[in-house]
Amino acid sequence: MKHKKILIVSIIGLCCLLGVYCPWPAGVRAALTAGLPSDLWNPGKNTLTTAYPFPRADQTTYQMDLYLDAINRIVYGQSQIKTINTSGRVLGELWLAIYPQAFQDPGSSPAPSAAYAQGFSSGGIQIKQVKVNGVPSEFITEDICMKVMLPSDMLPEEELTVDISWQAEVPRVAYRYGTADGVFMLGHFYPTLNAMSDSGWCRPLNSPFGDPFCLSAASYLVRINLPQDYRLITSGELIASLALDNGRENHLIKAELVRDFSLTACSRYEKLEQAEKNITLKCFLPPDMQAKGREIIKQAGQIVQYYNCLWGTYPYGELSVVVVPMQGFSGMEYAGVVYISEDQLDHPGVVTLLAHEIAHQWWYGLVGNDQYDEPWLDEGLAEYSATLYINHVQGQDQAQLSPGIAKRVNLDRALPDFVSDEQYRQVAYQGGEDFWLALEQELGRDKVQKILRSYLANYKHQLVTSQDLERVINQEAHRDMSAFFAAWSL
Numbered sequence: 053m054k055h056k057k058i059l060i061v062s063i064i065g066l067c068c069l070l071g072v073y074c075p076w077p078a079g080v081r082a083a084l085t086a087g088l089p090s091d092l093w094n095p096g097k098n099t100l101t102t103a104y105p106f107p108r109a110d111q112t113t114y115q116m117d118l119y120l121d122a123i124n125r126i127v128y129g130q131s132q133i134k135t136i137n138t139s140g141r142v143l144g145e146l147w148l149a150i151y152p153q154a155f156q157d158p159g160s161s162p163a164p165s166a167a168y169a170q171g172f173s174s175g176g177i178q179i180k181q182v183k184v185n186g187v188p189s190e191f192i193t194e195d196i197c198m199k200v201m202l203p204s205d206m207l208p209e210e211e212l213t214v215d216i217s218w219q220a221e222v223p224r225v226a227y228r229y230g231t232a233d234g235v236f237m238l239g240h241f242y243p244t245l246n247a248m249s250d251s252g253w254c255r256p257l258n259s260p261f262g263d264p265f266c267l268s269a270a271s272y273l274v275r276i277n278l279p280q281d282y283r284l285i286t287s288g289e290l291i292a293s294l295a296l297d298n299g300r301e302n303h304l305i306k307a308e309l310v311r312d313f314s315l316t317a318c319s320r321y322e323k324l325e326q327a328e329k330n331i332t333l334k335c336f337l338p339p340d341m342q343a344k345g346r347e348i349i350k351q352a353g354q355i356v357q358y359y360n361c362l363w364g365t366y367p368y369g370e371l372s373v374v375v376v377p378m379q380g381f382s383g384m385e386y387a388g389v390v391y392i393s394e395d396q397l398d399h400p401g402v403v404t405l406l407a408h409e410i411a412h413q414w415w416y417g418l419v420g421n422d423q424y425d426e427p428w429l430d431e432g433l434a435e436y437s438a439t440l441y442i443n444h445v446q447g448q449d450q451a452q453l454s455p456g457i458a459k460r461v462n463l464d465r466a467l468p469d470f471v472s473d474e475q476y477r478q479v480a481y482q483g484g485e486d487f488w489l490a491l492e493q494e495l496g497r498d499k500v501q502k503i504l505r506s507y508l509a510n511y512k513h514q515l516v517t518s519q520d521l522e523r524v525i526n527q528e529a530h531r532d533m534s535a536f537f538a539a540w541s542l
């Protein structure tokens with residue numbers, strides 16, 4: 053199938069070069085072969101405000117022009133971020149996350165040493181140039197963040213265009229940012245504008261466990277140049293591909309209102325596809341795992357439909373489950389993409405894992421939170437959601453409260469407050485799930501699901517805090533729930 057596709061794309065590409073026929077509108081054709089347009093779409097505005105006023109999802113776009121040098125493990129990137137200063141204050145600097153910097157040396161890499169099968173391999177990102185509104189700007193890097201000094205103060209409601217030339221080195225490591233067994237796993241690989249809360253910039257630090265991110269949703273238009281024998285899996289939807297005469301291929305991808313943009317490129321994977329009511333499910337995995345892939349995609353379809361009915365419809369056209377040679381995490385969530393580690397496929401808990409990662413499409417993807425500062429918000433809810441699904445398929449109506457619920461834990465903890473991955477999981481995952489199970493005891497399951505529908509409807513594409521959640525719960529419970537929150541130190 054792959055060769056046939058390449059042949060068709062090559063013929064179309066040749067015809068385009070000859071000026072004979074091109075199946076795409078002029079704008080798409082130009083985006084594939086020349087510059088990316090600046091006005092491909094204009095996201096509508098909404099009026100919601102949260103504790104994170106900047107950057108706003110509906111006013112922020114990323115355009116990225118990427119080139120993967122698979123042999124030397126380098127991604128060359130040219131990013132243009134457009135947004136509006138909605139912070140309500142005068143800005144003198146910008147903070148961006150540059151996650152590849154976490155992989156510079158063995159002492160700071162979050163990947164376990166076992167993930168470096170051939171010994172340590174360094175990764176990082178070089179920022180070549182930053183321009184703000186066309187003016188070259190000074191910048192400094194600090195841990196996994198970068199501070200850009202604005203050439204002049206940015207007034208409220210002023211438009212902001214940030215152009216960044218960069219190149220990211222991809223380490224040889226079986227991790228969520230790295231390459232192993234012919235698979236490039238590129239999560240959080242590009243400079244991302246950090247969110248700003250009422251109290252200032254989110255400036256996460258590298259962490260040996262968990263997710264040090266606080267990401268505002270945005271819309272993306274990405275062109276990526278890949279070797280033709282690589283399969284591409286990304287957030288968003290592929291608009292068009294064009295084979296070039298040098299053995300490479302240009303792909304144009306559009307992703308509207310997504311929490312992040314992830315990219316996976318692999319030379320050996322098979323694709324399984326299943327059409328559901330509102331969505332196309334895809335599963336990518338090594339050819340010898342196809343039988344398991346069919347079970348995974350079937351389960352994924354049931355999970356998505358279950359969550360759709362419970363809270364609200366998954367709003368994107370596609371969801372991809374990718375089986376990756378990843379260590380350190382059993383699964384990982386990105387907008388429209390879920391990673392499952394190869395070594396989890398035979399594990400009896402793989403359906404629970406899949407249900408957890410797919411739940412993040414709602415609780416991370418649609419309703420976001422500061423994963424560094426309040427990791428319990430998305431992890432606890434993903435864990436609780438997976439329990440709901442497992443109880444549903446097992447025919448149990450009522451989830452049992454776990455033994456740990458007798459001692460309510462302090463949920464008000466940021467990543468650096470945990471001494472180990474085990475403690476982080478006990479609190480953010482198990483403690484977070486216990487919060488929701490205890491809320492069921494207090495208000496009943498139907499009320500809790502109503503709360504979650506309201507939470508989604510109110511904060512879709514936003515970033516929330518525990519206080520935002522408390523407001524929704526108070527509203528739906530028709531009473532003051534501060535004593536309940538205080539029992540969890542919130």
Ligand SMILES: [Zn+2]
Pocket residue numbers: 408409412430431434
């Ligand atoms: Zn999770």
